[in-house]
Amino acid sequence: MIDKLLLKIRNDMGLNQKDFADKLGVTRQYLCDVERGRRFIGVDLASRFAANIDYSEREFIQTVLQEMINRTGLKYTVVVKRKKND
Helix, strand or coil: CHHHHHHHHHHHHCCCHHHHHHHHCCCHHHHHHHHCCCCCCCHHHHHHHHHHCCCCHHHHHHHHHHHHHHHHCCCCCCCCCCCCCC
16 A cells, blocks of 8 residues: 555656655665565654655555554554644
């Protein structure tokens, strides 16, 4: 899920892996591993990625959490909402 989202954003931006990895603050190899589903990212990294490319933090976090749930085989849907007092 996050692999497909990152690949779509990278392609939409017209960037190669090296340039996109630089924007995200990771190595090209790390990005390659994420895009190919060999490596998963956590919520903290999802938040940082979103900030680095000026993208929806909520969407990145929701995607990562949903991926975590899906890998367990549980049948839940994650919905992320910002706290009203923050």
